[in-house]
Amino acid sequence: GAVVSQHPSWVICKSGTSVKIECRSLDFQATTMFWYRQFPKQSLMLMATSNEGSKATYEQGVEKDKFLINHASLTLSTLTVTSAHPEDSSFYICSAELGYGYTFGSGTRLTVV
Amino acid sequence: AQTVTQSQPEMSVQEAETVTLSCTYDTSESDYYLFWYKQPPSRQMILVIRQEAYKQQNATENRFSVNFQKAAKSFSLKISDSQLGDAAMYFCAYRRSTSYGKLTFGQGTILTVHP
Numbered sequence: 230g231a232v233v234s235q236h237p238s239w240v241i242c243k244s245g246t247s248v249k250i251e252c253r254s255l256d257f258q259a260t261t262m263f264w265y266r267q268f269p270k271q272s273l274m275l276m277a278t279s280n281e282g283s284k285a286t287y288e289q290g291v292e293k294d295k296f297l298i299n300h301a302s303l304t305l306s307t308l309t310v311t312s313a314h315p316e317d318s319s320f321y322i323c324s325a326e327l328g329y330g331y332t333f334g335s336g337t338r339l340t341v342v
Numbered sequence: 343a344q345t346v347t348q349s350q351p352e353m354s355v356q357e358a359e360t361v362t363l364s365c366t367y368d369t370s371e372s373d374y375y376l377f378w379y380k381q382p383p384s385r386q387m388i389l390v391i392r393q394e395a396y397k398q399q400n401a402t403e404n405r406f407s408v409n410f411q412k413a414a415k416s417f418s419l420k421i422s423d424s425q426l427g428d429a430a431m432y433f434c435a436y437r438r439s440t441s442y443g444k445l446t447f448g449q450g451t452i453l454t455v456h457p
Contacts, residue, residue, distance in 0.1 A: 263444060267385075272433060272447045320385060324445075329375055329437075331445065333387035 231257045233325050235334025242313055242341055250308045250337045252323035258303035259325035264296075267320045267336075279306050313341045344369045346436050348448035355424045356456050362409075363419045363451050365434030373439040376410070378419045381450075382430040390432070393417065395439070421453075429455045 232255045242248050252262060260281050265273040277293075279285040279300035287293045295317075297309040310317050318341045323334040345368045355361035367376070378390040393401045393410050400408050405422045421428055434448040 270431070270450075270452065272450050273387075273445075275444055278444060322385075322387065324387070326443070329439075329443075330377075330389065330392065336385050 231255075231325070231327050231332045233259070233323060233332050233334040235323055235337060237337055238335060239338040240340070242339070244314055244341055245312055247309055247311045248313055248339060250310075250321055250323075250339075252306045252308075252325075252334045254304045254325050257325075257327060259306065259327075260303060261326045262300055262306035263324045263326070263331075264298060264306075264308050265322045265324065267322060269320075273322060276308075310339065313339070315341045317341050344371075344374075344436050344438070344446050346434050346446050346448035348432075348434055348451050350451045351449070352452045352454070354454040354456060355421070357424055357426060359424055360420060360422045361424055361453065363421075363432050363434075363453070365417045365419070365448055367415050367417065367434070367436050367448075369415070369436065369438075371438060375437045375439060375443075376408075376417045377435040377437070377445070378406070378408070378417075379433045379435060379447075380428075380430045381433065382427075387433075391419065424455050426455050426457060429453055 234253045262279045264276045276291045277285045277287045279298045281300045285298035300306040322336045324331045347366045374395045376393045380388045391403045409418045431450045435445045437443040
C-alpha cells in the first residue's frame with residue numbers, strides 16, 4: 230500500500246536551533262500533505278496544509294515563520310521548526326491525501342532542551 | 343465549521359467482550375466522509391473503518407462495525423470480540439466531500455483491554 234516515510238522518528242535539539250522533518254511519499258505522488266501536532270493523550274491538531282509548488286496554508290494561530298513548510302516536489306514535504314524552544318517539544322505527524330483516504334507518517338518526537 | 347466530539351475520554355473492555363465508542367459531529371453538509379482511526383502506543387495512525395455519508399449501509403471491517411445515524415449526526419464504533427491488540431487511542435474524524443479535504447478529528451478515546 231501507499232506509504233509515507235517520515236524522518237527522523239525522534240530528535241533532540243538545543244533551544245534556538247532549527248530542526249527539519251521530512252515526509253516522503255514512497256510509491257505515489259502526494260499533491261497535498263497535512264502537518265499535525267499532537268500532545269500526549271490528545272488529539273491531532275492540524276498545523277498547515279502544503280500543496281506541491283505553492284505556499285502552505287496555515288491554520289489560525291500557527292506561526293508560519295516558526296513552522297516553515299516546503300513542498301517542492303510531489304514526493305517530498307518538509308517541516309522546519311525554526312529557533313526551537315522547549316514549548317515546541319511535541320509529536321509531529323504528516324499525512325498525505327490518497328483518493329478519499331489518507332496515509333500517515335510514523336511521526337517525529339521533537340524534544341527541545 | 344465542522345466539529346467532532348468524542349465524549350468518552352477513556353473506555354475499558356474485557357478481552358473477548360464488545361465495546362462501543364461514541365462519536366457525534368456537527369456539519370451543515372449532506373455529503374461527507376467519516377473515519378475511525380486507531381493510534382496504538384507506537385503512535386502510527388491506522389485506518390479502522392470509513393463511511394461515506396451517502397451510503398445508508400453501515401460499514402463493517404471484520405470485528406469492527408459502525409452505527410451511522412445521519413439524522414442524529416452520530417457515528418459510533420463497535421468492536422466485537424475485543425483483543426489485547428485493540429488497546430489504543432481511537433479517533434473519530436470527519437472530512438468534507440470535495441476534491442481536497444482536511445480531516446477534523448475528535449478528542450480521542452483511550453481504550454484499555456483487560457485480559
